[in-house]
Amino acid sequence: MILNLAHIRRTFGATVALDDVSLSAGPGEIIGIIGENGAGKTTLMRIIAGEIVPDAGSVAVDGTVGFVHQHFMLVSEFTIAENLALAAGSMHPPVSFERPRRLVRELSVGERSKLELAKAIAGRPRVLILDEPTSVLTPVEAEDLFQTMRLLADSGTCVLLISHKIREVLGVATRTVVMRRGRIVAENLSAEAMARAMVDVPVEPGRSRSNRTASGREADESRLYRPGQIAAIIGVAGNGQVELATRLRDTLARASAAHIPEDRTRDGFVAEMSIAENIALLAGVRGARARAARLIETYGIRASGPEQRAGSLSGGNQQKLLLARELDRNPKIIIAAEPTRGLDFESTRFVHQQLRAAAERGAAIVLITSDLDEAFALADEIRVIYRGRLSEPLTPAEASERAGRLMAGLE
Numbered sequence: 001m002i003l004n005l006a007h008i009r010r011t012f013g014a015t016v017a018l019d020d021v022s023l024s025a026g027p028g029e030i031i032g033i034i035g036e037n038g039a040g041k042t043t044l045m046r047i048i049a050g051e052i053v054p055d056a057g058s059v060a061v062d063g064t065v066g067f068v069h070q071h072f073m074l075v076s077e078f079t080i081a082e083n084l085a086l087a088a089g090s091m092h093p094p095v096s097f098e099r100p101r102r103l104v105r106e107l108s109v110g111e112r113s114k115l116e117l118a119k120a121i122a123g124r125p126r127v128l129i130l131d132e133p134t135s136v137l138t139p140v141e142a143e144d145l146f147q148t149m150r151l152l153a154d155s156g157t158c159v160l161l162i163s164h165k166i167r168e169v170l171g172v173a174t175r176t177v178v179m180r181r182g183r184i185v186a187e188n189l190s191a192e193a194m195a196r197a198m199v200d201v202p203v204e205p206g207r208s209r210s211n212r213t214a215s216g217r218e219a220d221e222s223r224l225y226r227p228g229q230i231a232a233i234i235g236v237a238g239n240g241q242v243e244l245a246t247r248l249r250d251t252l253a254r255a256s257a258a259h260i261p262e263d264r265t266r267d268g269f270v271a272e273m274s275i276a277e278n279i280a281l282l283a284g285v286r287g288a289r290a291r292a293a294r295l296i297e298t299y300g301i302r303a304s305g306p307e308q309r310a311g312s313l314s315g316g317n318q319q320k321l322l323l324a325r326e327l328d329r330n331p332k333i334i335i336a337a338e339p340t341r342g343l344d345f346e347s348t349r350f351v352h353q354q355l356r357a358a359a360e361r362g363a364a365i366v367l368i369t370s371d372l373d374e375a376f377a378l379a380d381e382i383r384v385i386y387r388g389r390l391s392e393p394l395t396p397a398e399a400s401e402r403a404g405r406l407m408a409g410l411e
Contacts, residue, residue: 001025001026001062002025002027002061002062002063002127002158003023003024003048003060003061003062003127003158004023004024004060005021005022005023005024005044005047005048005057005058005060006022006057006058007020007021007056007057007058008021008022008044008047008054008056008057008058008059009021009055009056010040010047010054010055014345016182017043017182018040018043018044018047018182018183019181019182019183020183021040021044021179021183021184022057022184023044023177025127025158025160026158027126027157027158028153028154028157028158028174029153029158029159029175030153030159030161030173030174030175031159031160031173031174031175031176031177032161032163032169032170032172032175032176032177033045033160033162033163033176033177033179034163034164034166034169034177034179034194035164035178035179035198036164036180036198036236036372036407038181038371039179039180039182039198040179040181040182040183041179042070042131042162044179045131045160045162047059048061048065048129048160049067049129050065051067061126063125063126063127064123064125064127065125065126065127065128065129066119066121066122066123066125066127066128066129067128067129067131068117068119068120068128068129068130068131068133069116070131070132070133070162072112072113072116073116074104074116074119075104076103076104076105077103077104077105078103079100079101079104080099080100080101080102080104080107080115081101083104083115083119084100084118084119084122086119087118087119087120087122087123097111097114109137110137113133113137113141113145114141117133117145117148121157125157126156126157126158127157127158127160128149128152128157128158128159129160129162130145130149130159130162132163132164132238133145133161133163134163134165134168142168146171146172149161149172153174164407164408165408166191166194166408166409166410167408167409167410170191175187176188178197178198180197180198185197191410192405192410194408195404195405195407195408196404196405197404198404198407198408224364224366224383225333225366226364226380226381227332227363227364228359228360228362228363228364229359229364229365229380230356230359230365230378230379230380231365231366231379231380231381231393232367232368232369232375232376232378232379232381232383233366233367233369233382233383233384233385233390234369234372234382234384234385234399234403234407235384235385235386235407236386236408237370239385239386239387239388240385240388240389241262241337241370241385242262243388244368244385245261245262245335245337248366249335252333256331256332256333257331257332257333257335258326258327258329258331258333258334258335259326259334260322260323260326260334260335260336260337260339261337262337262338262341262368264318264319264322268318269281269310269318269321269322269325270310271309271311272309272310272311273309273310274292274306274307274308274309274310275292275296275301275305275306275308275313275321276288276292276306276307277310278310278321278325279292279295279321279324279325281325282325282326282329283325283329288306289307291328293305293306295321295324295328296324298324299320299321299323299324299350299354300320300350301321301324302314302317303317315343315347316343316346316347319340319343319351320347320350323339323351323354327354327358330361330363331358331363332362332363333363333364333365333366334355334358334363334364334365334366335366335368336355336365336366336368336369337369338369338370338371339351339355339369340352340369340371340374341370341371348374352374352377352378355378356378367379372403375399376399376400381393381394381396382394382396382398382399384399384402384407386407386409387409391406391411
């Protein structure tokens with residue numbers, strides 16, 4: 001065996017990222033690792049690569065590890081040759097490039113991906129980890145990558161491929177593993193069984209509040225806004241969620257729509273401004289301090305007062321500030337993108353309460369979330385986004401049966 005993981009556990013605060021994971025791999029294997037967002041795939045790979053340490057369990061790797069991260073880790077102002085030198089030193093890189101003195105910032109996405117792979121295999125690793133390597137590649141570029149993977153496996157390298165594309169994994173992997181909620185739950189399944197194992201979200205008894213059945217046609221975005229209802233949009237990251245949230249933000253009138261962005265620190269508030277000043281961005285300066293004091297009390301924001309700098313609040317209290325500012329206007333439409341990401345249990349529960357209360361007041365809510373439990377707990381209807389396209393509206397009961405297949409592109 002080149003790789004042996006035994007009973008790995010890793011937590012981040014109250015979140016259990018990995019729970020008793022064991023996995024072994026030998027030379028020449030290509031292991032496809034499938035799972036929804038947050039299943040623990042990348043955390044497990046980072047432990048194998050030595051980037052983070054497990055809380056419990058053992059890791060044994062016979063040789064070096066190469067890691068191609070999902071997000072490029074290149075120096076944009078360096079040339080191709082200089083980036084390779086950082087990884088390979090004086091060794092001759094195994095992948096050749098035309099015009100190696102070009103700056104990385106001048107390269108296409110496909111060329112950057114190729115350079116990341118070249119960096120990873122420059123040290124002749126025994127284990128090569130690829131995290132969603134085809135997410136930015138054309139079909140031709142992806143097939144070139146698969147051919148390289150097969151050649152590396154033939155030479156004895158163990159390849160670990162993280163991907164949400166089930167058909168792609170089945171086409172190249174010698175073994176498949178499904179992860180869910182920090183555990184390995186299945187191996188070597190068919191495409192349909194793998195899709196079900198990825199999701200497996202039960203619907204609460206009586207949860208299907210909508211009797212509408214699937215229409216069988218592509219969704220019209222305007223039909224997302226149903227007063228008093230929560231429409232959840234789910235999907236594997238990178239299938240157009242960010243673009244959809246941006247489009248909805250840019251096309252809806254700010255006076256009647258609230259926006260809870262995915263990245264609250266970048267797009268939600270100004271960290272260097274006070275709570276009162278952040279609230280005044282929408283409500284106006286007049287009476288801003290009194291309004292801020294009222295919202296601090298109403299929303300339970302733990303702060304010293306309206307003049308406290310917003311950036312000094314905890315993550316949960318920053319999200320409460322954002323909710324207070326957006327919801328206090330009683331908007332007709334609420335676009336909530338990943339509204340509970342990074343929050344603890346109590347803060348998550350509070351956000352859910354506020355969204356439910358807004359729907360009960362008649363607001364139309366569009367919830368874009370990678371947390372399937374959140375979607376099924378809150379939504380009246382669920383749609384899956386895959387490669388930028390929305391599915392028809394599904395009841396929670398229908399989504400429990402079809403979401404995995406739709407997320408994997410099998411329907």
